[in-house]
Amino acid sequence: MTRFLEISNHTLFWYYTASNIAYLIMLLVALKTSAAHSRKLQSHRLNWIKETPMAPPITVIAPAHNEEGSIRVAVRSLLELDYPQLEIIVVNDGSEDRTFEEMREEFQLRMIRAVYVAEAKSANVRGLYRSDLDSRLLVIDKKSGGSKADAVNAGLNAATSPYVCIVDADSILERDGLLRIMLPILDDPKRVVAVGGIIRVLNGSEIVTGHLRRVRLPRKGIEIIQVIEYLRAFLIGREAWSQGNMLTIISGAFGVFRTDLVRAVGGYRQSAIGEDFDLVARLHRHLRQQGVEYRIPFVPDPMCWTEVPSDLKSLGRQRARWQKGLLDVLWQNRDMLFKRRYGRIGWLALPYLWVFELMAPIIEIGGIATIFLAICMGSLSREFFLQFLIFGYAFATVISIGSVLQEEITYKRYNDWQDVVRLVSYCFLEHFPYRQMHMFWRLQGLSQYLRGDNTWKPLKRKGLESARVG
Amino acid sequence: MPSIFEKLYRVGPASLLLKAIVVAIILDALLLVFILLRRTYRKWYFKKRDARVYEFRQGWNALISGEIPFDTWRGNAFDRRIVEEIALDALEAAGPEESARLLKFLRNSGLIEKRIFEARHHTGWRRMRALVALGRTRAPEGIHALAEGLRDSDLQTRLAALRGLGRTASPKAAEEILGWLGEAGLAVPDLPLQSALVQCSAERPQLLIPFVSNAKGPLREVLGRVLGEVATPSLGLDLLQFAGDDLDELRASVARAMSQSNSELARNVLTDLSQDRVWFVRLRAIVSLGKQSDARVIPLLVRGLSDANRLVRLRAAEALVGLRTEMLPIFEQVVALQDRYGLHAYVTALENAGLKEKLEFELQADTRMSQLQKDDLSGVLETGALRTVEMAAMETVPKSGAGLL
Numbered sequence: 001m002t003r004f005l006e007i008s009n010h011t012l013f014w015y016y017t018a019s020n021i022a023y024l025i026m027l028l029v030a031l032k033t034s035a036a037h038s039r040k041l042q043s044h045r046l047n048w049i050k051e052t053p054m055a056p057p058i059t060v061i062a063p064a065h066n067e068e069g070s071i072r073v074a075v076r077s078l079l080e081l082d083y084p085q086l087e088i089i090v091v092n093d094g095s096e097d098r099t100f101e102e103m104r105e106e107f108q109l110r111m112i113r114a115v116y117v118a119e120a121k122s123a124n125v126r127g128l129y130r131s132d133l134d135s136r137l138l139v140i141d142k143k144s145g146g147s148k149a150d151a152v153n154a155g156l157n158a159a160t161s162p163y164v165c166i167v168d169a170d171s172i173l174e175r176d177g178l179l180r181i182m183l184p185i186l187d188d189p190k191r192v193v194a195v196g197g198i199i200r201v202l203n204g205s206e207i208v209t210g211h212l213r214r215v216r217l218p219r220k221g222i223e224i225i226q227v228i229e230y231l232r233a234f235l236i237g238r239e240a241w242s243q244g245n246m247l248t249i250i251s252g253a254f255g256v257f258r259t260d261l262v263r264a265v266g267g268y269r270q271s272a273i274g275e276d277f278d279l280v281a282r283l284h285r286h287l288r289q290q291g292v293e294y295r296i297p298f299v300p301d302p303m304c305w306t307e308v309p310s311d312l313k314s315l316g317r318q319r320a321r322w323q324k325g326l327l328d329v330l331w332q333n334r335d336m337l338f339k340r341r342y343g344r345i346g347w348l349a350l351p352y353l354w355v356f357e358l359m360a361p362i363i364e365i366g367g368i369a370t371i372f373l374a375i376c377m378g379s380l381s382r383e384f385f386l387q388f389l390i391f392g393y394a395f396a397t398v399i400s401i402g403s404v405l406q407e408e409i410t411y412k413r414y415n416d417w418q419d420v421v422r423l424v425s426y427c428f429l430e431h432f433p434y435r436q437m438h439m440f441w442r443l444q445g446l447s448q449y450l451r452g453d454n455t456w457k458p459l460k461r462k463g464l465e466s467a468r469v470g
Numbered sequence: 471m472p473s474i475f476e477k478l479y480r481v482g483p484a485s486l487l488l489k490a491i492v493v494a495i496i497l498d499a500l501l502l503v504f505i506l507l508r509r510t511y512r513k514w515y516f517k518k519r520d521a522r523v524y525e526f527r528q529g530w531n532a533l534i535s536g537e538i539p540f541d542t543w544r545g546n547a548f549d550r551r552i553v554e555e556i557a558l559d560a561l562e563a564a565g566p567e568e569s570a571r572l573l574k575f576l577r578n579s580g581l582i583e584k585r586i587f588e589a590r591h592h593t594g595w596r597r598m599r600a601l602v603a604l605g606r607t608r609a610p611e612g613i614h615a616l617a618e619g620l621r622d623s624d625l626q627t628r629l630a631a632l633r634g635l636g637r638t639a640s641p642k643a644a645e646e647i648l649g650w651l652g653e654a655g656l657a658v659p660d661l662p663l664q665s666a667l668v669q670c671s672a673e674r675p676q677l678l679i680p681f682v683s684n685a686k687g688p689l690r691e692v693l694g695r696v697l698g699e700v701a702t703p704s705l706g707l708d709l710l711q712f713a714g715d716d717l718d719e720l721r722a723s724v725a726r727a728m729s730q731s732n733s734e735l736a737r738n739v740l741t742d743l744s745q746d747r748v749w750f751v752r753l754r755a756i757v758s759l760g761k762q763s764d765a766r767v768i769p770l771l772v773r774g775l776s777d778a779n780r781l782v783r784l785r786a787a788e789a790l791v792g793l794r795t796e797m798l799p800i801f802e803q804v805v806a807l808q809d810r811y812g813l814h815a816y817v818t819a820l821e822n823a824g825l826k827e828k829l830e831f832e833l834q835a836d837t838r839m840s841q842l843q844k845d846d847l848s849g850v851l852e853t854g855a856l857r858t859v860e861m862a863a864m865e866t867v868p869k870s871g872a873g874l875l
Contacts, residue, residue, distance in 0.1 A: 017490075039595055040626050042602055047562065048633060052665040053699060112821050117780065130822060160781070187629070188659045387488060394494030401501040408505055420509065424502065 005374040012367030013388060019356050020395045023232075026240035027402040033243050034235070034300060034410045041301070046179045049186065050084055056162050056185070057085035058178060058256065061155030063148050064090055064169035068097040072106045074169045077210035079134055083178040087161055088137045090169065093151035094123070094144025107131040109139055120153035120267025128158065148252060149268030149275040156267050159259055166276075168253040171306040172202060172212055180302035181256050188295065194257040194283060196242070196250035196298040198234045200413070201227045202305040212305055217419040222315060224422060225430045226308045231403040235300055235410070242298035246349040248284070250296070252276035254304035261286070272332075273454055274325020281333045284345045301411060316441040323445030324454065326358055361442035368436070393431055400427035522552055530556070534575040544579065554581050558606045573609060582609050589615040598627045605634020613638060617646035621654070628658055636666030641677060644670035648681050656689045667696040675700040679708050682720070694720035698754070701727025713739050721746060722754045729758030737766065744770055749779040756782055760789025768793070772803045775812030783812060787819035797825065798832045805847060810856050817854045826851065 049055060060078055064071055078088050092100045103109060109129035116125060123145035131137035140154050152166055163185065167173055177197065184192045204218030218224055241247045252275060265282045272278035280296065287294045309315040330353060336342045337350055374380035404423055414420055532538045533553065543549040561572045576582050588600035601619045604612035619631025635643040647667060671677050675697065682693045694717060701709060709727050712720045725743040728736040743755035756774045759767040774786030790800055804816045820826045833847055850856060
C-alpha cells in the first residue's frame with residue numbers, strides 16, 4: 001500500500017510538472033507569435049481591407065433560442081459590423097418566447113420563398129424572412145432541434161457566401177472583428193480553411209445599445225478567475241497550438257469557416273455535445289484524408305465578448321458540459337490517435353487533450369485523495385508535501401501571470417490600474433479552492449457522460465440589454 | 471554512465487523541488503515587476519505624447535505650411551513620428567484639395583524622401599514600416615522604392631510593398647507589379663495581389679492583356695480574375711481571344727468583362743458562355759447578360775432559370791426582375807418553362823425586390839388575356855406552384871434533397 005501511495009504521489013508530481021512545463025512552452029511560443037502578429041498588423045490597415053475589391057463575402061450565422069430580451073440589440077450590432085460584403089442569418093431555433101416577434105417588429109421581416117437545400121441536417125424550417133429595412137438580414141424560423149448545432153446547420157443551408165462566421169446571438173462582436181478575423185484568409189485564401197477568434201469575458205464591462213463602451217473587470221471573484229482562464233486558454237493555449245497548425249477548437253461563439261468544407265463534412269453534428277470542437281476535429285480528419293495542404297489559424301485580436309456564468313451552480317454545469325463534450329469528441333475521433341495520415345493532430349494535439357485535459361480531473365482528484373491517504377498513514381514526508389504544494393502553486397501562478405502579461409503587451413484591454421491589480425491578485429487566488437472545485441465539476445461531467453446523461457440545462461444569464469453586465 | 475532518467479531518479483523530486491520553487495517564485499516576481507514597469511513607462515510615454523500631439527494640433531496649419539520651420543521637429547524622431555502620423559491619418563480622410571496640400575507638406579518637409587531612403591536601405595521590420603508609410607502617402611515618387619520592396623525575402627515585407635503599390639492606384643505601379651510577377655512568379659498570396667492589381671490597373675486595363683496571354687498556371691488564373699474585375703468595353707476585341715480559353719477562370723473573366731459591352735458581339739459571346747460546362751462561367755455570363763438591360767437577353771435569362779446550379783438560377787431570376795421592362799411577358803415565359811425551381815427563384819426575386827404587387831397589377835390590367843388565364847397566372851404567382859404538369863417539372867429537379875419554402 002505504501003509503495004502504491006508513493007508511486008501515485010510521484011505520478012501526480014510529474015504529471016503536474018509536465019502539464020505546467022507544456023503550458024510554459026506554450027507561453028513562450030505565444031509571446032513570440034503575438035509579437036510577430038502585432039508587427040504583421042502594421043502592414044495591414046483595416047480600412048484598406050474594407051476598400052479592397054476582392055474581399056470575399058461572409059455570411060454571419062447567429063442562432064437564437066429564447067433571446068427576447070437581447071435579440072434586437074444583438075441583431076442591430078451584427079448589422080453594424082464593418083465588412084464590405086455581409087449577409088446576416090439569424091436562426092430562431094424554436095424560441096418559446098417573443099424572440100421572433102421582436103425581430104419581426106424591429107426589422108420589418110417579410111416572409112420570402114427561397115430554395116433551401118438541406119445539405120446539413122436540421123429540424124424543419126417554418127419559414128424564411130427577409131428584412132425590409134436591411135436586405136442583408138435573413139431570419140430563419142425553425143422548430144427547435146434541441147441543439148445549437150441544429151440551428152447553425154439551418155443557417156448553413158441558407159448561406160450564400162463562400163465563408164460563414166458562426167457567432168452566438170448573445171455575444172458582442174467588436175465592430176472590426178470580421179475584418180480582423182479575415183486577415184489570414186485574405187493573406188492565404190487557398191490554404192486557410194477556418195480561423196478562430198478570441199472570446200473575452202463581458203461581465204463587468206459597460207455596454208450601450210449592443211456596443212461595448214468600456215472594458216472593465218467583473219466584480220465577483222468567480223468571474224475574475226474566468227477572465228484569467230479565458231486569457232490563458234486563448235492567448236496562450238490556442239495561440240501556441242495554432243502556431244503548429246494543431247488548433248483543434250474554434251469557439252462556437254466566434255469562428256470563420258469555408259462554407260463548402262463545412263457542408264462537405266455535413267455541417268455540425270447534431271448529437272455532438274461540444275459541437276465546435278467536433279466540427280474542427282472533423283475538418284482536420286477530412287482534410288488530412290484528402291491529403292490537402294491547409295491551415296487553421298487563430299487570430300487573437302478580433303474580439304468577441306461573451307457573458308460568463310456568475311454563480312457557482314451555472315459555472316459547474318458549464319464546465320461539466322465542456323468536459324462531456326471533450327470526452328464525446330475525443331472518443332468519436334479515437335481512431336485518429338497515432339495514425340500517420342493524421343500527422344501532428346494524431347501524434348501530438350489529440351494525445352495532449354487526452355492526457356492533460358480529459359484525464360486531468362481523474363489524475364488530480366485521485367492524486368489529492370492518495371496524498372491525504374498517505375498523510376493519514378504517515379507515509380508521506382510532510383516536508384515533501386509542503387514543498388510540492390509551494391512549487392505547484394508558484395509554477396501555476398507563473399502561467400497565470402504570464403497570460404496577464406500576454407494581454408498587457410499585446411491587446412491591453414484592461415486599462416484601469418485597479419483592474420490590473422485585481423487581475424494579478426486573482427492569479428494567486430485561483431489555485432485554491434477554485435481549481436479543486438473545477439476539477440470536481442469536470443469529473444462530474446465525465447461521470448454524467450458515462451451514465452448517458454447528456455441533457456442540456458440552460459445557464460443563468462443577464463443579457464445584453466443591461467447597461468452593465470455582471 | 472547512468473542515463474538521464476537514472477540521474478533524475480537519483481536526484482529525486484525532493485531536492486529538485488526546492489530549486490524549482492525558487493525559480494518559480496523568481497519568475498513570478500519578474501513578471502510582476504515587468505508588468506508594473508511597463509505600465510508605468512507607458513503611462514509616462516503616452517502622457518508626453520498626448521501633450522506633444524496637442525501642441526502640434528494647435529499649430530497644425532502653421533506647421534504644414536512651413537511657417538513653423540521643419541527643422542524644429544524633423545530632427546527629433548519622437549516629434550517626427552507624431553507629425554507624420556497626424557499627416558498620414560489626415561491624408562487618408564482628405565478630399566482632393568486637402569490631399570494635395572498634405573502631400574506637398576510631406577514632400578517639402580522631406581518626410582517622403584526619408585521613408586524612401588528607409589525603404590531602400592533598411593531591412594526587416596524597419597523596412598516594412600517605411601513601406602507601409604510610403605503606401606499611405608500614395609506619392610508616385612515612392613513607387614520605385616515600393617517596387618524594390620517586392621523583391622524582399624520576407625513575405626510580410628513583400629505584402630506591405632504590394633499593398634502600398636495598390637494604394638497608389640497608378641498604372642505605373644501596375645507595370646512594376648506585373649514586371650515583378652514576370653520575374654518572380656506568384657510569390658505572394660492571391661487576394662492581396664488581385665486587390666493591388668485591380669486598384670492599379672483600373673485606369674489602364676489593357677496593361678494586363680499581354681501578361682494574361684503569356685502567363686501560365688495559377689498566375690494566369692489570378693490575372694484572369696483581375697482582368698474580369700477591371701475590363702472595360704474598350705477591351706472588347708482583345709478579350710475575345712480568351713472566350714474559348716481552356717482556363718475556366720479566364721472564360722469567367724471574359725463573361726464578367728463583357729457586362730460592360732452592349733454590342734451584338736458581346737451578346738453572342740455571352741450567349742455561348744451562358745451554356746458553358748462550368749457553373750461559375752455560366753453564372754458570370756448570366757449576371758453580365760442581366761446588366762445589359764436589353765429585352766433581347768430575356769430568353770437567355772429565362773433559360774438560366776432552369777440551370778442545374780442553384781446560384782445560376784437565382785442570379786437569372788434577379789437579372790430578370792432587374793430588367794426595367796414589362797414584367798408580365800417575362801412571367802408568362804417563366805410559367806411556360808414549366809420548371810418549378812425556376813418559377814420559385816423568379817417569385818422569390820420578385821418578392822425580394824418588392825415587385826410582386828406590381829406584377830399582379832400588370833396582370834389584372836392586361837387586355838389580351840381572358841379572365842380565366844389571368845386567374846390561372848394569378849394563382850401561380852400567389853402560390854409559387856405550377857398548376858399543371860407538376861410531375862413533368864419534377865423531372866427537372868436539379869439536386870436531390872432540395873426543398874422549397
